[in-house]
Structures are given as structure tokens and as C-alpha cells.
Amino acid sequence: MADPDRDGPPEVLDSKRDATRYQVLVEIAARQPAVSQHEIAEAIGVTSQAVSDYVRDLMEHKYVKKGGRGRYEVTKEGVDWLISRTDNLEAYLDRVNSDVLGSVEVDAAIAIDDIDEGSEVGLVMRNGVLHADPAGGAATAVTVTGAKGGEAVGVADFEGVLDYETGYVTVVPVPAVTDRETLDPRVIDDHLPATGLLAVAGTESYALAARAAVTPDIRFGTVDGVTEAAVRGLDVLLVVGADQLPQHTAKLRDENIPHEVLDAIDL
Numbered sequence: 148m149a150d151p152d153r154d155g156p157p158e159v160l161d162s163k164r165d166a167t168r169y170q171v172l173v174e175i176a177a178r179q180p181a182v183s184q185h186e187i188a189e190a191i192g193v194t195s196q197a198v199s200d201y202v203r204d205l206m207e208h209k210y211v212k213k214g215g216r217g218r219y220e221v222t223k224e225g226v227d228w229l230i231s232r233t234d235n236l237e238a239y240l241d242r243v244n245s246d247v248l249g250s251v252e253v254d255a256a257i258a259i260d261d262i263d264e265g266s267e268v269g270l271v272m273r274n275g276v277l278h279a280d281p282a283g284g285a286a287t288a289v290t291v292t293g294a295k296g297g298e299a300v301g302v303a304d305f306e307g308v309l310d311y312e313t314g315y316v317t318v319v320p321v322p323a324v325t326d327r328e329t330l331d332p333r334v335i336d337d338h339l340p341a342t343g344l345l346a347v348a349g350t351e352s353y354a355l356a357a358r359a360a361v362t363p364d365i366r367f368g369t370v371d372g373v374t375e376a377a378v379r380g381l382d383v384l385l386v387v388g389a390d391q392l393p394q395h396t397a398k399l400r401d402e403n404i405p406h407e408v409l410d411a412i413d414l
Contacts, residue, residue, distance in 0.1 A: 172211070
């Protein structure tokens, strides 16, 4: 079984031979009973002779038994050995993910001004994009790269909470083409946020935007795209076909995004 107190890498990674032995046994288990040593060799990148040597070794340890020409089967002892090594390997990978990779998580931000590597910066959200401010801020990070103003800079070691509000979504339902009803395209100008985005879902919605001579910011993947924009602090006008309205509003409710669905009388 896995040994949680083991500090180093699992036994299967102690040497190339142990790792290859593990791979060969895995391949036999996956292909049994008709096992081609040539195919195993190609799969793990060793010679057929090397596979033959490993198979002989596994048989000597009673991890594999032979049932005839080209026919092999992993024994109960072999399965137990695989499970124990796999448990150790999984525990090791979990530790790498949590203790090692988790501690060096890096995000990208836009440098507001020139920033040197290793500097502490403030983090602010502008136009839905994370920015790094060398003047500091309530939320901070440390740069892992340098950058000129306007360039992307790598940041890590985050502390504090970003100070910004979730965006607001205004939803304009558009009648289906079969309803033989149309909206005045001025509805878009009337409700489009001054510094926000326009999202259109459905052909009828796109046609309405075209009649208003407005280019949509989001045309595809609007269920997730509108929510993501609002989470990043952007106000959004969502013009959506009546048939797609329920899935959009359900997502907004699930993500607790403040929104309003305009009634026909308001349009």
C-alpha cells in the first residue's frame, strides 16, 4: 500500500529499470492473454530484447505466468505489486500538485507601468482584465517576470482581495422569426452600457444588432461568455433569441450574476 510518510519519489521512480519494469507489467495487464512483446517495445520505447528480459524477470518474481506461446497473464501477486506502486505514484503526484505546483501558480496581468522582476505590485481589474500596478493596492502579488508598461507580466504569491464589483447584465429577449414580430433596433442603443459589452445569441439577435449598425463583442459561447464578462466586472447587454433565453438566465442565476430581463412593454 502507499506509504504517506515516504519523503522521496515512489519506488517505481527510483531508477529507470524500476520504471520500465512497471511499464512492461502494465502493458501485459492491458493486452493479456495474447501479448506481443514487439508491440510492448514500441509502446514504451525499448527494444524487443529488453522487453523479453523484463518478462523473464517478472515471471521469476511470479508476477506473470506464461500460458503458451505469446500468451501471458498477470498473477494476483503481480496485480498487488502494480496496485502498491500505483498507490505510491498517485500519492506522490498529489503532493507534487498541491505542495509544489500549487506554490508556484503564476497568472498574467497587464503592467500599468514598467515593472522589474521580483517586484511587489498591486492588482486591479480594468475592463475585465487583471492589471499590475507598481504603486501597490489592496490585493498584491510578486512579479516573476519583468515588463514594460502595457505588456503582460507574470505574477504569483497573491495576497488580499481584488476590489471590484460584479458586472450587471441587461437581457433583451428577441422574438423568434416565426412570431412575425420585430424589435426597434434603437433598443440596443437605449440599453447598451457605456463601457460594457454587447452579446448576441441567435440569428434574430444578430440581425437586430446589424440593423442597429452595432458590432457585437460576443457572438458565440454566450452562455459562458456573458457570465465570465460579468464576473470580471463588465456590464453586458445580452440580446438573445426567445428559444435560448432560459439557458442564459439559468446560468446567470447559478453564478449569482445581477441581471434584469426586460419585458416587451419596456422595449
